[in-house]
Amino acid sequence: MLYYKSITFNLFYIFVVSFISVPYTNGNSINEYRKMFPKLGENVTLKCEFNNMINSTVFWNIHHKELPGRAKILKNGNLFISSFNTTDAGIYICDRAAGNETSIEFELISKSIPGSLLDVKVIPYSVLILITWREIENNDTYPVKYITIRYRIVDGGYASNSWNVLKVNPSKVQKEIYSLRPNTHYKIQLSVSNEIGEGAITELTTKTLNDLTETELEKHLLEGIDTFDTRAWTFAVIVIMSTFSIFGIALCCLFIKDPRMQKSLEDSDDIERIELIPNITINPGYCET
Missing domain, CATH: 2.60.40.10 (Immunoglobulins)
Known part of the structure; x- marks a missing residue:
């Protein structure tokens, strides 16, 4: 059954x-x-x-x-x-x-190029730029081969028509661009490519931060000068000057005292020699004892 x-x-x-x-x-x-x-x-x-x-x-x-x-x-x-x-x-x-x-x-099944990068953000610094984006979701049929980043200066005196090109691994989600000019506008283009071709271009413009000049450094060094208590500064100067004065006086005293001590020692040696001469004459064996 x-x-x-x-x-x-x-x-x-x-x-x-x-x-x-x-x-x-x-x-x-x-x-x-x-x-x-x-x-x-x-x-x-x-x-x-x-x-x-x-x-x-x-x-x-x-x-x-x-x-x-x-x-x-x-x-x-x-x-x-x-x-x-x-x-x-x-x-x-x-x-x-x-x-x-x-x-x-x-x-x-259509062969299609990849779409544009999502959530692209540019974080500028004085001499570098950090670019971030969302992780790419790969198509199994036509996976992404690389990400292309192009950048160039767009400021008047330094403007350039030629692009600097970087190829980035598609597994990465950020890229740093170094050796840039401070306080300069840059145009940036990003795109994704597979074996079919290049996808849509994402274009952004950013400006690098100002480099610190001597005037700005002076401002940073003098921050809080208005609220600084001059009495504390005066007291510190007095203490330091007093310490140096004491050391100076002590050193001068040593220089003055040293020749006198040397002369007294030499005089005592001469007296001892004079006293030895009669003893040697009277008793030739004095030196042996």
Whole structure:
């Protein structure tokens, strides 16, 4: 009993899976499936390769949509789409108008360039600029290859028509630009590129911060001078000058006292020598003792 139930369940499962997996083909079986990646603006020709086909015996349709207005069935039965765009993407099916014939299915996926960077912010400093943006969500079919950053000076005397170009890894979300001129306007362009081409350009203008001049440095050094208590400054000067005065007086005293001490020592040595002479004369063995 269990054996028959198992067989019945398996047959039912196979039937359901087979029914779900059969694509919509207007009742006809799919003879061939093709996937195509036309570029935007490109003319596309879908070849319905049945033998001895003419346009009167061919039926073209697209899943859940009408054929584009630019689509035209040629005499040989092929479908021609001029200036392909994203709205033309979908699954096209070619079969005989009589029905019950095998069909050819074409899936058109548009090749498109990436969009612009989102949430771009520029933080200027005196000699560098920090640029940040939101993380890029990659398209699995056409992933982003790199981010391009261009910048140039737009101030009158230093204006330049040539762009400095940087290529940035798409996994990054920020980039620093160094060696810039302070207090200068810069024009910045950012874009994303894949194998199809370059996406929309985001353009911004920013100005680097002022570099500190001697006058500004003087202002910073003299900050708070108006509220400074001069009595504390005077007291500190008096203490320092008094200390130096004491050291100076002590040093002078040492210089004055040293020659006198040296002279007294020399006089005492002479007296001792004079006293030794009579003792040596009277007692020759005096020095030995």
